[in-house]
Amino acid sequence: MPQQEVRVSVLGAGTVGSQVIRLLGERAEDFAQRSGARLVITGIGDRKSASEQPPFIDPALVTPDLESLVDGVDIVIELLGGIEPARGLVLRAMANGASVVTANKALLATHGPELFEAAARAGVDLYYEAAVAGAVPVVYALRESLAGDTVTRVLGIVNGTTNFILDEMATRGLSFADALADAQRLGYAEADPTADVDGLDAAAKAALLASLAFHTRVGITDVSVEGIRHVTQADIAQAAADGFALKLLAVCDRVGDDGVSVRVHPTLVPLAHPLATIHGPFNAVVVEAEAAGRLMFYGRGAGGAPAASAVLGDVVAAAAHRVHGGNAPRESAYAALRVLGPDDVRTAQSVRLRVADEVGVLAAVAGVYARNGVSIESVRQVPSDEDATITIVSHIARAGDLRRTVAELRETPVVREVVAVTAVEAG
Incomplete structure (x- = not known):
């Protein structure tokens, strides 16, 4: 086993942190061979007392004094989550000469x-x-493998919790509330699921993906966000009947020479699209680049073990750079690209309407689309005893024009109700 030591401290011993600590102990010899050094945990920052820790954690290493763990070490693993004190600790660790490995998407975004x-x-x-x-x-791919290419689009399922919930609704016929309860019982969702189901977790990840892919600076406040709390079993069933799967997607587009758009929202994905086949707590990211074409990256997203795997890969890389010299690839020079506002984004859209079942309804609805400059791709009508339900899918259009179309539909006499409005992935 190599004799050189790399001193590692771990900030946070929760779901991910405890898995990282366990694997660093169990696979110490493998990691030493891969990195060229022995990875030695010198401290673990956690509020729980030593007696509350799992048996594989040495109680002598546990301390609530987080600041003491960012001095005199080679690598700091930050798994606290949130902004502070994580930000201050990371800055101090780097100023002290330590490399940092983090899973904190909110901090980075x-x-x-x-x-x-x-x-x-x-x-x-x-x-x-x-x-x-x-x-x-996907971070490695965007930062290194595709560094010589021009990425034009990144879209994907980047939150395993919401994908699990939507999949349970689709495959088992569960309500949103019951699917969420299952996700919490299985450990995929927190007791407070706000960050997941309201799209905030995915928005932070979308900001990071857009920044990497387009070599610009995108913050979480630049991302248009819509979560899945409002999704009903009827929405899921109608999507399937229309040939779609309903997924929460992060969508990052390069727009022209100087613009980007970044958004997170429930999206109708054609069943032939690879993202429609992603089930359970899995993530998948599709990258489109000028030379490489379409690439897809797939793997488990929700849970401590997948995150721990990615963290440990970074730890081994950071240790190897310490031992053998050199540094990880730096972030490329940023270009000042314009982030499009919500109304300027271009997308296709599905609108489900409950309308009067009478002559002239389709003409009236089509007229609303025409007045707002939106072209219709398809119309599907389901008659009933009294009213009828029609689903209209538009061609790709400016979001502001689509919004005005929906607003006018709500005021159109033959329209009883705008039942659902959902983005559509063109394929």
């Missing part, structure tokens, strides 16, 4: 430029593969 600049000044590494898609190695 909010303060990424500051942290990357601090890492460059200190000549240390900042790794964050686990912050985006669990065990899916």
Whole structure:
């Protein structure tokens, strides 16, 4: 076994942190061979007392004094989550010469430029593969493998919890509430599921993906976000009847020479699209690049083990750079690209309407679309005893025009109700 030691501290011993600590102990010899050094945990920051820790954690290493763990070490693994104290600890660790591995997507989406600049000044590494898609190695692909290409689009399922919920609704016929309860029981969702089901977790990841893919700076406040709380079993069933799967997608587009759009929302995905086949707590990211074409990265997203796998991959890489010299690839120079506002994004849209079952309804509805400059791709009508339900799918159009179309439909006499409005992935 190599004799050189790399000192590692772990901030946070929760679901992911405890898995990282366990695997660092169980696979110490493998990691030593891969990195060229023995990875030695010198401290574990956690609020739980030593007696509350699992048996594989040495109680002598546990302390609530997080600041003491960012001095005198080679690698700091930050798994606290949130903004503070994580931000201050990461900055201090890097200023002290430690490389940092983090799974904190909220921190990076909010303060990424500051942290990357601090890492460059200190000549240390900042790794964050686990912050985006669990065990899916899309950060490495965007930062290194595709560095010589031009990425035009990134879209994907980047939150395993919401994918599990929507999949349970689709395959088992569960309500949103029952599917969420299952996700919580299985450990895929937190007791407070807000970040997942309201799309905030996916939005932070979308900001990171867009920043990496388009070499620009996108913050979480630049992302248009819609979650899945409003999704009903009727929405799921109608999607299937129309030939779609309903997924929460992060969509990042390069627009022209100087623009990007970044959004998270429930999306109708054609059943022939590869993302329609992603089930359970899995993540998948599709990258479209000028030379490479369409690439897809797939793996488990929700849960401690997938994130721990990505964290440990970064730890081994950081240790190898320590031992053999050199640094991880730095973030490329940023271009000042314009982030499009919600109304300027271009997308296709499905609108489900309950309308009067009478002559002239389709003409009236089509007239609304025409007045707002939106072209209709398809219309599907389901008659009933009294009213009828029609589903209209538009061609790709400006979101502002689509919004005005829906607003006018709500005021159209033959329209009894706008039942659902959902983005459509063109394929």
